[in-house]
Amino acid sequence: MVVDKEDLGLSLSLSFPEKRATATNSSSSPLQLNLMPSASPSPFGHLLQQKSSWTDTLPPSDRSMDACRVETRAFLKGIDVNRLPAATADAEEEAGVSSPNSTISSISGKRSEREANGEDHELERASSRGISDEEDGDNSRKKLRLSKDQSAVLEESFKEHNTLNPKQKLALAKRLGLRPRQVEVWFQNRRARTKLKQTEVDCEYLKRCCESLTVENRRLQKEVQELRALKLSPQFYMQMTPPTTLTMCPSCERVGAPPPSSSSSSTAVPISTPVDPRPRALVPGHPRPIPFNPWATTPIQHRPFDALHTRS
Protein backbone atom coordinates (compact mmCIF):
# COMPACT_ATOMS: atom_id res chain seq x y z
CA MET A 1 0.00 0.00 0.00
CA VAL A 2 1.45 3.29 -1.00
CA VAL A 3 1.25 6.37 1.08
CA ASP A 4 1.36 9.36 -1.11
CA LYS A 5 2.64 12.77 -0.19
CA GLU A 6 -0.68 13.98 0.98
CA ASP A 7 -0.74 11.22 3.47
CA LEU A 8 2.45 12.50 4.93
CA GLY A 9 0.56 15.57 5.94
CA LEU A 10 3.39 17.88 5.19
CA SER A 11 2.61 21.45 4.68
CA LEU A 12 5.44 23.46 3.35
CA SER A 13 5.61 27.09 3.94
CA LEU A 14 8.40 29.48 3.37
CA SER A 15 8.37 32.80 4.98
CA PHE A 16 10.56 35.58 6.11
CA PRO A 17 10.20 36.82 9.64
CA GLU A 18 9.61 40.42 10.41
CA LYS A 19 12.18 40.02 13.08
CA ARG A 20 14.61 37.30 13.62
CA ALA A 21 14.07 37.51 17.30
CA THR A 22 12.12 34.31 17.38
CA ALA A 23 15.10 32.18 16.63
CA THR A 24 15.88 29.97 19.54
CA ASN A 25 19.39 28.87 19.02
CA SER A 26 22.55 29.68 17.26
CA SER A 27 21.86 27.41 14.36
CA SER A 28 18.90 29.42 13.30
CA SER A 29 18.92 31.00 9.95
CA PRO A 30 16.84 33.81 8.61
CA LEU A 31 15.17 31.29 6.44
CA GLN A 32 12.92 29.01 8.28
CA LEU A 33 10.31 26.57 7.31
CA ASN A 34 7.13 25.25 8.57
CA LEU A 35 7.19 21.63 7.80
CA MET A 36 4.84 20.64 10.46
CA PRO A 37 1.97 18.50 9.49
CA SER A 38 -0.90 20.48 8.16
CA ALA A 39 -2.59 20.60 11.49
CA SER A 40 -0.76 23.84 12.04
CA PRO A 41 -1.23 25.60 8.77
CA SER A 42 0.90 28.55 8.04
CA PRO A 43 0.32 31.19 5.47
CA PHE A 44 2.29 30.75 2.35
CA GLY A 45 1.02 33.93 0.91
CA HIS A 46 4.16 35.92 1.08
CA LEU A 47 7.28 34.29 -0.14
CA LEU A 48 9.38 35.62 2.59
CA GLN A 49 7.35 34.79 5.55
CA GLN A 50 8.00 32.19 8.05
CA LYS A 51 6.29 30.56 10.87
CA SER A 52 8.01 27.92 12.84
CA SER A 53 11.67 27.40 12.98
CA TRP A 54 13.47 24.51 11.53
CA THR A 55 14.71 23.63 14.91
CA ASP A 56 11.16 23.40 16.05
CA THR A 57 10.46 20.97 13.33
CA LEU A 58 13.55 19.01 13.88
CA PRO A 59 14.71 19.45 17.40
CA PRO A 60 18.30 18.55 17.95
CA SER A 61 18.95 15.38 19.78
CA ASP A 62 19.81 17.14 22.99
CA ARG A 63 16.30 18.40 23.09
CA SER A 64 14.80 15.02 22.58
CA MET A 65 15.19 14.09 26.18
CA ASP A 66 13.13 17.02 27.24
CA ALA A 67 10.55 16.07 24.76
CA CYS A 68 10.66 12.56 26.06
CA ARG A 69 9.79 13.71 29.50
CA VAL A 70 6.76 15.43 28.23
CA GLU A 71 5.67 12.88 25.76
CA THR A 72 4.78 10.21 28.23
CA ARG A 73 1.89 12.30 29.38
CA ALA A 74 -0.40 11.11 26.71
CA PHE A 75 1.73 9.29 24.31
CA LEU A 76 -0.25 9.01 21.18
CA LYS A 77 -3.38 9.61 23.12
CA GLY A 78 -4.05 5.99 23.50
CA ILE A 79 -0.88 4.24 24.28
CA ASP A 80 -0.10 3.55 27.85
CA VAL A 81 3.54 2.75 27.95
CA ASN A 82 3.19 1.13 31.32
CA ARG A 83 0.52 -1.17 30.16
CA LEU A 84 1.27 -4.47 28.61
CA PRO A 85 0.59 -4.45 24.92
CA ALA A 86 -2.26 -6.29 23.41
CA ALA A 87 -1.91 -9.99 23.34
CA THR A 88 -2.40 -10.04 19.62
CA ALA A 89 0.67 -7.99 19.05
CA ASP A 90 2.68 -10.26 21.25
CA ALA A 91 1.37 -13.25 19.50
CA GLU A 92 2.30 -11.81 16.19
CA GLU A 93 5.73 -10.97 17.37
CA GLU A 94 6.28 -14.41 18.71
CA ALA A 95 5.03 -15.90 15.53
CA GLY A 96 7.61 -13.94 13.66
CA VAL A 97 5.12 -11.79 11.79
CA SER A 98 5.96 -8.20 12.27
CA SER A 99 2.82 -6.69 10.90
CA PRO A 100 -0.42 -7.76 9.36
CA ASN A 101 0.80 -7.02 5.90
CA SER A 102 4.43 -7.59 6.39
CA THR A 103 6.29 -10.56 5.19
CA ILE A 104 9.92 -10.57 6.04
CA SER A 105 12.43 -7.98 6.73
CA SER A 106 16.06 -8.56 6.50
CA ILE A 107 18.02 -9.49 9.53
CA SER A 108 18.55 -6.50 11.66
CA GLY A 109 21.75 -4.62 11.66
CA LYS A 110 24.57 -5.63 13.84
CA ARG A 111 24.05 -3.31 16.72
CA SER A 112 20.76 -1.86 15.85
CA GLU A 113 18.62 -3.70 18.27
CA ARG A 114 20.50 -4.02 21.45
CA GLU A 115 17.65 -2.74 23.43
CA ALA A 116 18.03 -2.50 27.13
CA ASN A 117 15.15 -4.84 27.28
CA GLY A 118 16.40 -8.32 26.67
CA GLU A 119 12.94 -9.54 25.89
CA ASP A 120 12.73 -6.97 23.21
CA HIS A 121 15.96 -8.19 21.77
CA GLU A 122 14.63 -11.68 21.65
CA LEU A 123 11.48 -10.47 19.98
CA GLU A 124 13.58 -8.66 17.51
CA ARG A 125 15.58 -11.63 16.58
CA ALA A 126 12.56 -13.83 16.39
CA SER A 127 10.65 -11.53 14.13
CA SER A 128 13.64 -10.75 12.03
CA ARG A 129 13.87 -14.34 11.13
CA GLY A 130 10.68 -13.97 9.25
CA ILE A 131 8.15 -16.46 8.19
CA SER A 132 10.11 -19.15 6.59
CA ASP A 133 13.58 -20.39 7.08
CA GLU A 134 14.24 -20.93 3.43
CA GLU A 135 13.65 -17.29 2.70
CA ASP A 136 16.03 -16.44 5.44
CA GLY A 137 18.47 -18.87 4.06
CA ASP A 138 18.77 -17.28 0.66
CA ASN A 139 19.18 -13.84 2.17
CA SER A 140 16.10 -12.47 0.48
CA ARG A 141 15.07 -9.13 1.85
CA LYS A 142 11.37 -8.68 1.43
CA LYS A 143 10.20 -5.27 2.28
CA LEU A 144 7.34 -4.31 4.41
CA ARG A 145 4.94 -1.71 3.18
CA LEU A 146 3.26 0.02 6.03
CA SER A 147 -0.47 0.22 5.90
CA LYS A 148 -2.24 3.53 5.77
CA ASP A 149 -3.29 3.16 9.35
CA GLN A 150 0.21 2.40 10.46
CA SER A 151 1.57 5.35 8.58
CA ALA A 152 -1.09 7.59 10.04
CA VAL A 153 -0.25 6.57 13.57
CA LEU A 154 3.42 7.04 12.93
CA GLU A 155 2.79 10.45 11.44
CA GLU A 156 0.70 11.37 14.41
CA SER A 157 3.50 10.32 16.66
CA PHE A 158 6.04 12.20 14.61
CA LYS A 159 3.89 15.27 14.91
CA GLU A 160 4.18 15.03 18.65
CA HIS A 161 7.89 14.43 18.73
CA ASN A 162 10.22 13.48 15.97
CA THR A 163 12.42 11.33 18.12
CA LEU A 164 11.51 8.40 20.26
CA ASN A 165 12.86 7.10 23.48
CA PRO A 166 13.05 3.33 23.86
CA LYS A 167 9.82 3.18 25.81
CA GLN A 168 7.93 5.07 23.20
CA LYS A 169 9.46 3.03 20.48
CA LEU A 170 8.45 -0.16 22.11
CA ALA A 171 4.93 1.00 22.82
CA LEU A 172 4.47 2.26 19.32
CA ALA A 173 5.83 -0.91 17.86
CA LYS A 174 3.48 -3.01 19.91
CA ARG A 175 0.56 -0.86 19.06
CA LEU A 176 1.26 -1.11 15.36
CA GLY A 177 2.36 -4.68 15.39
CA LEU A 178 5.78 -3.75 14.13
CA ARG A 179 9.23 -4.38 15.39
CA PRO A 180 10.85 -1.60 17.38
CA ARG A 181 13.57 -1.49 14.80
CA GLN A 182 11.00 -0.76 12.13
CA VAL A 183 9.57 2.10 14.13
CA GLU A 184 13.03 3.44 14.67
CA VAL A 185 13.86 3.19 11.00
CA TRP A 186 10.62 4.86 10.07
CA PHE A 187 11.42 7.81 12.30
CA GLN A 188 14.90 8.06 10.91
CA ASN A 189 13.65 8.06 7.37
CA ARG A 190 10.93 10.48 8.24
CA ARG A 191 13.43 12.90 9.68
CA ALA A 192 15.51 12.55 6.58
CA ARG A 193 12.50 13.28 4.39
CA THR A 194 11.66 16.34 6.42
CA LYS A 195 15.17 17.59 6.12
CA LEU A 196 15.18 16.99 2.42
CA LYS A 197 12.05 19.07 2.05
CA GLN A 198 13.65 21.78 4.07
CA THR A 199 16.68 21.74 1.84
CA GLU A 200 14.52 22.05 -1.22
CA VAL A 201 12.73 25.02 0.25
CA ASP A 202 16.01 26.59 1.27
CA CYS A 203 17.27 26.16 -2.25
CA GLU A 204 14.20 27.77 -3.70
CA TYR A 205 14.48 30.67 -1.32
CA LEU A 206 18.14 31.25 -2.08
CA LYS A 207 17.38 31.09 -5.75
CA ARG A 208 14.82 33.81 -5.43
CA CYS A 209 17.12 35.86 -3.29
CA CYS A 210 19.78 35.57 -5.92
CA GLU A 211 17.39 36.65 -8.63
CA SER A 212 16.27 39.59 -6.59
CA LEU A 213 19.81 40.68 -5.86
CA THR A 214 20.77 40.32 -9.49
CA VAL A 215 17.97 42.63 -10.51
CA GLU A 216 18.94 45.08 -7.83
CA ASN A 217 22.54 44.93 -8.84
CA ARG A 218 21.68 45.72 -12.42
CA ARG A 219 19.58 48.62 -11.34
CA LEU A 220 22.33 50.02 -9.16
CA GLN A 221 24.90 49.69 -11.88
CA LYS A 222 22.64 51.57 -14.21
CA GLU A 223 22.22 54.23 -11.59
CA VAL A 224 25.97 54.52 -11.19
CA GLN A 225 26.33 55.01 -14.90
CA GLU A 226 23.74 57.72 -14.86
CA LEU A 227 25.46 59.43 -11.99
CA ARG A 228 28.78 59.28 -13.77
CA ALA A 229 27.23 60.81 -16.83
CA LEU A 230 25.79 63.58 -14.72
CA LYS A 231 29.11 64.15 -13.06
CA LEU A 232 30.74 64.87 -16.40
CA SER A 233 28.28 67.62 -17.15
CA PRO A 234 29.46 71.11 -15.98
CA GLN A 235 25.91 72.07 -15.25
CA PHE A 236 25.83 69.35 -12.71
CA TYR A 237 28.85 70.77 -10.95
CA MET A 238 27.30 74.17 -10.79
CA GLN A 239 24.21 72.94 -9.12
CA MET A 240 25.74 70.32 -6.96
CA THR A 241 26.09 71.00 -3.29
CA PRO A 242 29.57 70.67 -1.90
CA PRO A 243 30.49 67.33 -0.44
CA THR A 244 29.21 67.06 3.03
CA THR A 245 29.83 64.68 5.82
CA LEU A 246 27.82 61.59 5.32
CA THR A 247 27.13 59.23 8.11
CA MET A 248 26.64 55.57 7.64
CA CYS A 249 24.63 53.45 9.97
CA PRO A 250 26.97 50.71 11.19
CA SER A 251 24.22 48.18 11.40
CA CYS A 252 22.43 48.60 8.15
CA GLU A 253 25.17 50.41 6.25
CA ARG A 254 22.79 52.99 4.93
CA VAL A 255 23.94 56.50 4.31
CA GLY A 256 22.13 59.30 5.98
CA ALA A 257 22.42 62.86 4.80
CA PRO A 258 23.10 65.72 7.18
CA PRO A 259 20.27 68.00 8.23
CA PRO A 260 19.21 70.06 5.27
CA SER A 261 20.46 73.59 5.26
CA SER A 262 18.27 76.37 4.00
CA SER A 263 20.62 77.28 1.19
CA SER A 264 21.51 73.93 -0.17
CA SER A 265 18.21 72.22 0.07
CA SER A 266 16.61 74.57 -2.34
CA THR A 267 19.31 74.17 -4.96
CA ALA A 268 20.06 70.53 -4.66
CA VAL A 269 19.40 68.45 -7.69
CA PRO A 270 16.89 65.78 -6.87
CA ILE A 271 18.55 62.60 -7.82
CA SER A 272 15.71 60.36 -7.02
CA THR A 273 12.16 60.95 -6.17
CA PRO A 274 11.25 61.13 -2.50
CA VAL A 275 8.94 58.22 -2.81
CA ASP A 276 10.66 55.68 -4.92
CA PRO A 277 8.12 53.57 -6.73
CA ARG A 278 10.63 50.95 -7.75
CA PRO A 279 10.47 47.53 -6.24
CA ARG A 280 12.36 47.28 -3.02
CA ALA A 281 14.88 44.66 -2.28
CA LEU A 282 14.33 42.54 0.72
CA VAL A 283 17.40 42.53 2.86
CA PRO A 284 17.65 39.87 5.52
CA GLY A 285 17.71 41.44 8.89
CA HIS A 286 15.84 44.52 7.86
CA PRO A 287 12.37 44.87 9.21
CA ARG A 288 10.98 46.11 5.92
CA PRO A 289 12.05 46.63 2.35
CA ILE A 290 14.66 49.29 2.06
CA PRO A 291 14.07 52.15 -0.32
CA PHE A 292 17.17 52.56 -2.36
CA ASN A 293 17.62 56.24 -1.93
CA PRO A 294 21.18 56.82 -0.81
CA TRP A 295 20.61 60.52 -0.31
CA ALA A 296 17.58 60.12 1.79
CA THR A 297 16.91 63.09 3.95
CA THR A 298 14.45 61.42 6.20
CA PRO A 299 15.78 60.06 9.42
CA ILE A 300 16.59 56.41 9.29
CA GLN A 301 14.97 54.13 11.73
CA HIS A 302 17.67 51.71 12.55
CA ARG A 303 18.09 49.10 15.12
CA PRO A 304 20.79 49.05 17.71
CA PHE A 305 24.00 47.66 16.42
CA ASP A 306 23.79 44.72 18.75
CA ALA A 307 20.52 43.68 17.30
CA LEU A 308 22.35 42.11 14.43
CA HIS A 309 24.26 39.83 16.63
CA THR A 310 21.92 38.95 19.37
CA ARG A 311 19.28 36.55 18.26
CA SER A 312 17.21 36.00 21.27
Next chain:
DNA sequence: GTCGTACACAGCTTTACATCA
Protein backbone atom coordinates in the same frame (compact mmCIF):
# COMPACT_ATOMS: atom_id res chain seq x y z
C1' DG B 1 41.60 12.97 32.36
C1' DT B 2 41.49 8.82 29.49
C1' DC B 3 39.61 4.67 27.62
C1' DG B 4 36.18 1.36 26.25
C1' DT B 5 31.44 0.37 25.49
C1' DA B 6 26.76 1.19 24.24
C1' DC B 7 23.58 3.84 22.05
C1' DA B 8 21.19 7.22 18.98
C1' DC B 9 21.38 9.65 15.08
C1' DA B 10 22.68 11.61 10.38
C1' DG B 11 24.00 10.73 5.93
C1' DC B 12 24.33 7.83 2.32
C1' DT B 13 23.35 3.57 -0.10
C1' DT B 14 20.91 -0.57 -1.31
C1' DT B 15 16.93 -2.93 -2.41
C1' DA B 16 12.03 -4.31 -2.73
C1' DC B 17 7.93 -2.80 -4.39
C1' DA B 18 4.43 0.05 -6.95
C1' DT B 19 3.25 2.55 -10.92
C1' DC B 20 3.16 3.71 -15.59
C1' DA B 21 4.16 3.93 -20.44
Next chain:
DNA sequence: TATGATGTAAAGCTGTGTACG
Protein backbone atom coordinates in the same frame (compact mmCIF):
# COMPACT_ATOMS: atom_id res chain seq x y z
C1' DT C 1 -0.56 -9.26 -20.49
C1' DA C 2 4.39 -8.74 -20.08
C1' DT C 3 8.22 -5.76 -19.46
C1' DG C 4 11.48 -2.20 -18.52
C1' DA C 5 12.09 2.47 -16.50
C1' DT C 6 11.37 5.13 -12.66
C1' DG C 7 10.05 6.81 -8.10
C1' DT C 8 9.44 5.83 -3.34
C1' DA C 9 10.11 3.96 0.99
C1' DA C 10 12.04 0.40 4.08
C1' DA C 11 16.17 -1.13 5.58
C1' DG C 12 21.38 -1.53 5.79
C1' DC C 13 25.95 0.45 6.59
C1' DT C 14 29.21 3.71 8.42
C1' DG C 15 30.85 7.58 10.95
C1' DT C 16 30.11 10.73 14.76
C1' DG C 17 28.70 12.52 19.15
C1' DT C 18 27.38 11.56 23.83
C1' DA C 19 26.70 9.24 28.21
C1' DC C 20 28.42 6.24 31.49
C1' DG C 21 31.27 3.16 34.14
